[in-house]
Amino acid sequence: xxxxxxxxxxxxxxxxxxxxxxxxxxxxxxxxxxxxxxxxxxxxxxxxxxxxxxxxxxxxxxxxxxxxxxxxxxxxxxxxxxxxxxxxxxxxxxxxxxxxxxxxxxxxxxxxxxxxxxxxxxxxxxxxxxxxxxxxxxxxxxxxxxxxxxxxxxxxxxxxxxxxxxxx
Numbered sequence: 277x278x279x280x281x282x283x284x285x286x287x288x289x290x291x292x293x294x295x296x297x298x299x300x301x302x303x304x305x306x307x308x309x310x311x312x313x314x315x316x317x318x319x320x321x322x323x324x325x326x327x328x329x330x331x332x333x334x335x336x337x338x339x340x341x342x343x344x345x346x347x348x349x350x351x352x353x354x355x356x357x358x359x360x361x362x363x364x365x366x367x368x369x370x371x372x373x374x375x376x377x378x379x380x381x382x383x384x385x386x387x388x389x390x391x392x393x394x395x396x397x398x399x400x401x402x403x404x405x406x407x408x409x410x411x412x413x414x415x416x417x418x419x420x421x422x423x424x425x426x427x428x429x430x431x432x433x434x435x436x437x438x439x440x441x442x443x444x
Contacts (some may be wrong), residue, residue: 287317291324360361394435400436404431 286303289295295303307314393399394412400419402410406427412418416435424431 278327283313287320291321389419391417391419393417405428406444407442411438411440413437 281305283306286295286299286306288302289299307317336370392400392412394414394416396406396414398414400412402412404410404420406429408429410418410431410433413436416437417434418431418437419433
């Protein structure tokens with residue numbers, strides 16, 4: 277018998293509770309010395325425990341099945357109620373989301389901007405809604421919002437120009 281076969285023999289005797297005290301001590305010593313053998317032992321032990329579990333008791337399993345079936349039948353009405361409960365929650369969420377979108381949506385129209393440009397060699401006179409005048413020189417860009425007169429009088433400008441601003 278090779279060393280490997282003997283080690284497997286010791287493992288099987290240990291797992292089946294047939295090993296002597298000397299064999300148990302010998303196996304313990306081998307496992308402490310060799311980490312690979314310890315890993316192999318754990319794998320074999322796990323498979324052993326799964327395959328050598330208690331025998332299947334069909335009568336006991338059938339009794340448990342009948343008991344569970346009776347409980348499930350008694351809960352049948354409760355399951356129907358829980359379905360309505362979940363449907364009510366889903367409907368409430370849909371209504372809540374719809375109402376939230378209505379109140380939180382941005383219904384304000386997009387702000388419109390007016391833009392004026394001058395080309396190379398061109399000059400242009402622009403009169404703003406508040407009667408301010410701007411003489412734009414070549415390669416310039418002016419833009420302002422459609423609500424220029426209402427809240428503020430801000431303009432965006434790039435280039436060269438002369439501003440004659442009317443005071444409020």
